[in-house]
Amino acid sequence: MSLPASLIGVQPKFETKGLKAGFKSTWVLNGIDIKIPPNRVTAVMGPSGCGKTTFVRCLNRLHELTPGAVVEGEALLDGEDIYDRNTDPVAVRRRIGMVFQKPNPFPTMSIYHNVVAGLALNGERNKKKLDHAAEQSLRGAYLWDEVKDKLTDSGASLSGGQQQRLCIARALAVEPEVILMDEPCSALDPTATAKIEELITQLKKDYTIIIVTHNMQQASRVADYTTFFYLGKMIEFGETADLFENPKEELTERYITGKFG
Amino acid sequence: MPRLMDMGLDQLNSLLLEMANLSQSAVVASIEAYSKGGKGAEVRQMSDKLQTLHRQVSDLSMEMIARYQPVATDLRFLKACMEISYGFFRYGRYALDITQVLDMFGDLKACDRTFVVNTAKKTEEMIRMSSEAFARRDVEMARRIPAMDDAVDESYRENVRKTIQGRANLKCSMSAALILRYLERIADHATYIAESVEYITTGIEPTK
Numbered sequence: 001m002s003l004p005a006s007l008i009g010v011q012p013k014f015e016t017k018g019l020k021a022g023f024k025s026t027w028v029l030n031g032i033d034i035k036i037p038p039n040r041v042t043a044v045m046g047p048s049g050c051g052k053t054t055f056v057r058c059l060n061r062l063h064e065l066t067p068g069a070v071v072e073g074e075a076l077l078d079g080e081d082i083y084d085r086n087t088d089p090v091a092v093r094r095r096i097g098m099v100f101q102k103p104n105p106f107p108t109m110s111i112y113h114n115v116v117a118g119l120a121l122n123g124e125r126n127k128k129k130l131d132h133a134a135e136q137s138l139r140g141a142y143l144w145d146e147v148k149d150k151l152t153d154s155g156a157s158l159s160g161g162q163q164q165r166l167c168i169a170r171a172l173a174v175e176p177e178v179i180l181m182d183e184p185c186s187a188l189d190p191t192a193t194a195k196i197e198e199l200i201t202q203l204k205k206d207y208t209i210i211i212v213t214h215n216m217q218q219a220s221r222v223a224d225y226t227t228f229f230y231l232g233k234m235i236e237f238g239e240t241a242d243l244f245e246n247p248k249e250e251l252t253e254r255y256i257t258g259k260f261g
Numbered sequence: 262m263p264r265l266m267d268m269g270l271d272q273l274n275s276l277l278l279e280m281a282n283l284s285q286s287a288v289v290a291s292i293e294a295y296s297k298g299g300k301g302a303e304v305r306q307m308s309d310k311l312q313t314l315h316r317q318v319s320d321l322s323m324e325m326i327a328r329y330q331p332v333a334t335d336l337r338f339l340k341a342c343m344e345i346s347y348g349f350f351r352y353g354r355y356a357l358d359i360t361q362v363l364d365m366f367g368d369l370k371a372c373d374r375t376f377v378v379n380t381a382k383k384t385e386e387m388i389r390m391s392s393e394a395f396a397r398r399d400v401e402m403a404r405r406i407p408a409m410d411d412a413v414d415e416s417y418r419e420n421v422r423k424t425i426q427g428r429a430n431l432k433c434s435m436s437a438a439l440i441l442r443y444l445e446r447i448a449d450h451a452t453y454i455a456e457s458v459e460y461i462t463t464g465i466e467p468t469k
Binding site: 216217220244245246247252253256257258259 | 264266330331332333334335336337464
């Protein structure tokens with residue numbers, strides 16, 4: 001599959017080569033070759049069961065935590081295989097943050113402690129450093145102004161949209177390089193969705209973002225590049241505007257125009 | 262099962278086919294009035310109707326975009342619909358302009374109208390082909406239209422050169438120059454419509 005013209009000569013942040021993943025003898029992903037550019041938003045779309053969530057879970061080695069999970073092929077972060085036997089999966093996950101479909105703040109923790117949880121788990125005890133990280137991350141997630149006076153309140157006391165931004169702040173606190181988002185707005189109302197989408201476009205200045213979405217309009221709003229998965233294969237990858245206006249593959253055309261099945 | 266959007270797309274297609282027929286009739290009527298010395302009274306009605314239809318196409322296209330967020334072929338079709346509708350509307354408007362030339366200049370029976378009528382035949386053929394290429398999404402037919410536009414352009418320029426030389430009767434040469442200018446513009450719009458037909462089908466934009 002040819003690379004979009006704008007990516008020729010661009011060093012990918014993430015690259016997968018023949019990436020296969022599944023459970024025991026069943027492959028969910030059937031050999032994905034993709035080059036994800038740095039500091040851009042790349043959307044992964046496709047029908048349910050196409051392997052898009054499995055794909056992003058492979059990119060920070062979450063997939064292997066499921067009993068029976070198998071992974072083959074390469075996933076190169078800045079040219080280094082994250083599946084190399086000498087690579088520590090915890091270190092990988094620190095570099096690659098994840099935001100899930102449903103906001104999942106730690107319910108018994110305060111807003112503050114939710115944000116610094118990752119740092120604290122990694123042994124950071126310096127209060128000044130934690131305070132600084134909390135503020136910076138909440139500012140980065142555009143949540144600071146809304147919560148700065150109630151940092152000790154429970155994370156669960158926030159609205160759904162705020163909780164999702166809290167989860168993004170939590171991901172930012174450990175200073176990742178890549179943020180994976182698995183349908184981050186599917187549980188949110190249009191207003192909260194708009195805020196997350198604005199946030200995503202701001203975050204790409206500092207991070208590489210890969211977002212799984214069912215919502216094509218969301219992909220067209222936020223993503224610089226979009227890929228379409230079907231039955232565990234990558235059918236098409238291109239600049240978002242091109243893919244939505246003039247898809248090269250018949251399968252993509254049929255899926256995005258709703259003529260599928 | 263048809264998609265919700267399909268009803269609107271079908272309606273747009275019907276509107277454009279109606280515009281194609283009407284605009285073709287308007288241009289033919291205006292040239293007939295010129296060649297046979299009539300007034301082309303019905304052309305204004307057709308031109309007005311084309312304007313109404315053009316507004317309907319624009320409104321419906323915008324509504325479809327707002328309601329269904331179309332992509333791919335659907336999006337290209339809607340984008341092209343607005344361009345094509347404008348082209349058909351302009352055919353009607355130039356037809357009206359031609360009849361207004363006849364009103365302004367009065368009786369042109371003494372003028373040799375062969376050159377203009379021959380150019381009009383080429384233009385009418387372009388209109389017919391652009392309408393048919395749209396109706397059948399016939400890219401091959403659409404691709405033949407730009408070359409025909411060159412011939413109409415050349416006819417227009419040739420007449421301008423002759424007019425500058427000033428050998429012809431002023432009334433005849435001025436009326437011919439104006440009508441040829443309108444025909445030249447109609448031919449341009451036929452070319453834009455042809456390009457839109459190609460864009461719908463292949464996704465290739467003429468500027469790309």
